[in-house]
Structures are given as structure tokens and as C-alpha cells.
Ligand SMILES: O=C(O)Cc1cc(O)ccc1O
């Protein structure tokens with residue numbers, strides 16, 4: 694079945710200068726009908742973009758819907774998805790990099806697996822990495838990726854649908870969520886055992902030059 698996400702979009706604002714209660718009520722009921730337009734998107738029709746040579750793009754490249762702020766490039770809320778796609782990048786750590794952002798990230802998995810989490814992130818699960826919280830792939834994903842080496846061929850990530858809401862605002866977690874029996878108190882364990890694989894030895898000549906601080910001449 695196609696994955697559909699229903700979003701409520703506020704497209705008008707109530708005119709607060711209206712004085713009469715009756716007209717306010719009338720406006721309100723009318724407003725409910727007009728202001729909140731229900732949109733349905735079949736996410737399987739979304740065409741994802743990805744790098745075709747090297748590096749891992751910022752995930753906002755897969756924004757399905759955005760609510761902008763008045764600052765160019767700073768979204769109030771981006772709705773981003775991670776659908777099935779091909780991974781082809783060379784000389785690149787392909788899973789999401791280890792990072793922390795100004796933006797806060799709320800992620801969820803609709804079905805399948807998520808490329809950064811080999812264990813523990815199941816469909817129906819969600820994670821929140823608030824502003825400046827470091828995160829990235831779990832230890833198992835990291836080790837498996839390193840074991841593949843630098844010459845991994847094209848790889849298709851199939852049967853998956855993850856989503857993310859990214860916002861420049863910091864979400865406040867409600868007590869209901871904090872007290873939920875479904876809260877994963879051991880989430881941090883997914884990074885236990887991470888060890889550095891940086892050896893100081895280069896994989897190719899470009900890296901030798903870069904490590905010596907020399908620009909690459911072509
Ligand atoms: O944290 C995450 O898993 C989401 C995410 C995915 C990605 O491909 C790059 C950055 C990022 O925050």
C-alpha cells in the first residue's frame with residue numbers, strides 16, 4: 694500500500710480585529726473548513742536526490758514540504774523523507790555522518806530499516822536529537838561500513854521509509870512522552886564500543902597530499 698502522510702496546512706490567519714462574537718464564531722467555523730486544508734502525499738512518488746560521486750549531502754535535499762522563516766536557508770520546519778534509493782558514492786562514508794546541528798531533528802521510521810541504525814530503530818519508533826546533540830550511526834552500522842572498505846559498489850537501499858522533521862525551533866518534550874513506558878532509556882548504548890578507524894595511513898595519494906596540507910593538483 695502506498696505510504697501516505699496527511700499534513701494540516703494553515704493557510705490563513707484569523708483577523709483578530711474582528712469584534713463581534715457572532716462573526717468570530719462564524720469566521721471560526723468557516724475558518725476550520727478553509728484554513729486547514731488536508732493534503733495527502735503518496736511518499737513513494739517522491740524522487741529522492743543523492744550524491745553521484747562523493748560526499749554525503751545534507752538531508753534537507755530530500756525535503757518534501759517546507760515551512761520557511763524570513764531567513765533564507767533556515768526552515769521553521771522541513772519535512773524530509775528517506776525513501777528507497779541507490780547509494781553509489783565513492784571514497785565516502787555512506788551512512789549519515791556523525792554530526793550535531795543548529796536544527797533539531799525528530800525522526801520516525803514508517804517501515805523497513807534505517808541506514809544509520811542496524812538495531813533498535815523499528816517501524817513506529819521515533820527519535821529526537823535536539824539542537825547541538827551529537828548523533829550518528831550505531832556501532833554495528835559503523836563497523837559494517839568500515840569493513841566494506843573504500844571500494845563498495847552501488848548498493849540499493851530497498852523497502853524503507855523514514856522521515857524527519859527538522860526545525861530551527863527547539864521542541865519541548867511533553868511529560869506524556871517523557872513518562873511513556875515506550876521511552877528507550879538505553880538509546881545511548883547504540884554508540885557504545887565506537888572506536889576510531891583513522892590510522893593516519895592514506896587510502897590513496899590524494900589523501901597523502903591532503904594530510905600533508907597540500908592542495909590536490911589535477
Ligand atoms: O541524523 C539522522 O540520521 C538524519 C540524517 C540523515 C542524513 O543522511 C544526514 C544527516 C542527518 O541528520
Ligand SMILES: [Fe+2]
Nearest residue numbers: 792798822828
Ligand atoms: Fe541527524
